Amino acid sequence: MTMRVYSAGLxxxxxxxxxxxxxxxxxxxxxxxxxxxxxxxxxxxxxxxxLWPHIxxxxxxxxxxxxxxxxxxxxxxxxxxxxDFVRRLLYPYVLASQVVxxxxxxxxxxxxxxxxxxxxxVITALICFFPLxxxxxxxxxxxDPQKRELFRxxxxxxxxxxxxxxxxxxxxxILAGVRVAVVLAFVGAVVGEFIxxxxxxxxxxxxxxxxxxxxxxxxxxxVITVQGMIFYQATLIAERWLLRHHIKGVPQ
Amino acid sequence: xxxxxxxxxxxxxxxxxxVVDAVEWTIGQGEFxxxxxxxxxxxxxxxxxxxxxxxxxxxxIFIDGTEIVEPSTQVGFVFQSPTLLEWQSVADNILLPISLxxxxxxxxRQNAAELLKVVGLGDYAGRYPRELSGxxxxxxxxxxxxxxxxxxxxxxxxxxxxxxxxxxxLQDDLLRLCALHGTTVLFVTHDIAEAIYLADRVAVMEAxxxxxxxxxxxxxxxxxxxxxxxxxxxxxxxxxxxxxxxA
Numbered sequence: 001m002t003m004r005v006y007s008a009g010l011x012x013x014x015x016x017x018x019x020x021x022x023x024x025x026x027x028x029x030x031x032x033x034x035x036x037x038x039x040x041x042x043x044x045x046x047x048x049x050x051l052w053p054h055i056x057x058x059x060x061x062x063x064x065x066x067x068x069x070x071x072x073x074x075x076x077x078x079x080x081x082x083x084d085f086v087r088r089l090l091y092p093y094v095l096a097s098q099v100v101x102x103x104x105x106x107x108x109x110x111x112x113x114x115x116x117x118x119x120x121x122v123i124t125a126l127i128c129f130f131p132l133x134x135x136x137x138x139x140x141x142x143x144d145p146q147k148r149e150l151f152r153x154x155x156x157x158x159x160x161x162x163x164x165x166x167x168x169x170x171x172x173x174i175l176a177g178v179r180v181a182v183v184l185a186f187v188g189a190v191v192g193e194f195i196x197x198x199x200x201x202x203x204x205x206x207x208x209x210x211x212x213x214x215x216x217x218x219x220x221x222x223v224i225t226v227q228g229m230i231f232y233q234a235t236l237i238a239e240r241w242l243l244r245h246h247i248k249g250v251p252q
Numbered sequence: 253x254x255x256x257x258x259x260x261x262x263x264x265x266x267x268x269x270x271v272v273d274a275v276e277w278t279i280g281q282g283e284f285x286x287x288x289x290x291x292x293x294x295x296x297x298x299x300x301x302x303x304x305x306x307x308x309x310x311x312x313i314f315i316d317g318t319e320i321v322e323p324s325t326q327v328g329f330v331f332q333s334p335t336l337l338e339w340q341s342v343a344d345n346i347l348l349p350i351s352l353x354x355x356x357x358x359x360x361r362q363n364a365a366e367l368l369k370v371v372g373l374g375d376y377a378g379r380y381p382r383e384l385s386g387x388x389x390x391x392x393x394x395x396x397x398x399x400x401x402x403x404x405x406x407x408x409x410x411x412x413x414x415x416x417x418x419x420x421x422l423q424d425d426l427l428r429l430c431a432l433h434g435t436t437v438l439f440v441t442h443d444i445a446e447a448i449y450l451a452d453r454v455a456v457m458e459a460x461x462x463x464x465x466x467x468x469x470x471x472x473x474x475x476x477x478x479x480x481x482x483x484x485x486x487x488x489x490x491x492x493x494x495x496x497x498x499a
Contacts, residue, residue, distance in 0.1 A: 144335065146331045149300075150331065150335050151352075152305060153303060153305060153323045154349045154352050155323055155325065164337075164352075168339055169337070245339040245340065249338075249379075249380050249381065249383035249384075250382055
């Protein structure tokens with residue numbers, strides 16, 4: 001608890017220092033705006049309401065991208081983990097596709113999917129896909145061999161072994177992949193909007209750049225940071241709930 | 253009457269690498285047999301062959317006259333480590349053999365609770381494996397192997413990782429449980445004293461073959477003081493010599 005107070009105190013000191021620097025040095029607000037000016041713009045954006053539609057668009061893209069990317073990544077991880085043949089056949093391709101910088105595909109997706117939220121959702125999903133695939137594959141392949149034998153001894157079907165042993169025991173690793181995916185989803189959505197979006201916080205940053213409105217840019221950074229922290233905390237809470245039985249008896 | 257028969261069982265990982273070499277062994281109904289040998293002598297592999305986890309390269313296993321070709325519900329197996337599912341409660345772990353087949357009934361839950369009481373963990377049904385000591389985890393593993401009341405119980409050095417006192421307690425509990433249901437038991441160990449204390453008959457294994465066997469004619473039920481009797485020591489010595497000669 002005291003550490004949290006210290007952390008908050010540090011933030012306060014940094015912000016005050018920043019404010020004092022802006023006022024004393026007379027640096028242009030075009031380069032570094034003062035925190036009070038940023039807050040004013042942010043407050044205006046939220047109360048007048050022009051920020052909200054963009055926040056919702058970006059949130060929708062992140063949520064849809066996460067669901068699609070994590071879902072497909074998880075299922076692919078299981079397909080690759082369960083069948084040797086599929087893994088050997090497809091893994092080199094999966095790996096190769098991951099080396100391609102996915103954001104570079106943005107312009108192509110705009111041609112394919114138009115300029116709405118769809119191309120951004122696709123990019124976000126593509127970015128979230130790999131951590132889930134990798135972690136699911138690792139999780140279900142690294143099951144204690146004795147436990148596998150136990151399930152064989154008890155006559156469990158392959159589906160039961162998958163669900164009740166492999167996925168259940170690998171859940172902490174799989175959820176760690178989700179956590180990584182949540183962080184990456186923000187990169188995917190915001191940068192995706194740079195390329196293809198007409199709406200959303202990323203598109204707004206590009207718009208602010210065009211108007212040389214640095215203060216608005218900073219205000220949007222604050223929004224994205226807060227949004228990211230809410231998502232991350234929500235993921236942690238969900239993870240703790242899902243793993244509530246796994247952590248029984250582990251020294252905290 | 254023969255209940256478990258190992259007929260000429262052979263197992264090789266590769267043609268040049270015979271791990272279990274033409275083993276002949278029979279266990280009568282309700283008897284407790286121990287298989288002693290050094291690490292790597294093939295005793296665990298033989299046990300897995302007997303369980304139907306491994307198909308013998310040659311020969312066959314019969315339980316009550318039926319050939320075993322895959323794991324059967326008639327056979328309970330206890331592994332070297334407790335292999336409990338850490339994310340499930342003790343009660344759910346014990347019910348695993350049932351819940352893989354059907355939804356456990358209230359009667360099954362009652363059975364599990366009684367079994368827990370017998371192994372001295374009556375108050376632990378709602379706990380999780382990591383909250384238990386090593387000895388308690390082994391007890392849960394034994395209870396899980398017995399929930400279906402298997403006719404045959406196979407154990408692979410289940411107490412090897414426990415301290416001496418806990419091991420003795422568990423040995424007594426195991427003998428009591430098996431006598432209660434008339435379970436036929438094959439117990440693998442590298443501990444000579446453990447084998448003599450538990451078994452009606454001890455087989456010595458070396459390099460995939462059974463080299464020696466002896467009947468243990470100590471009074472039943474076993475009492476702890478018997479471990480210190482001259483007869484007990486003589487039997488241990490006999491097994492030890494057999495192991496040395498085989499090596």
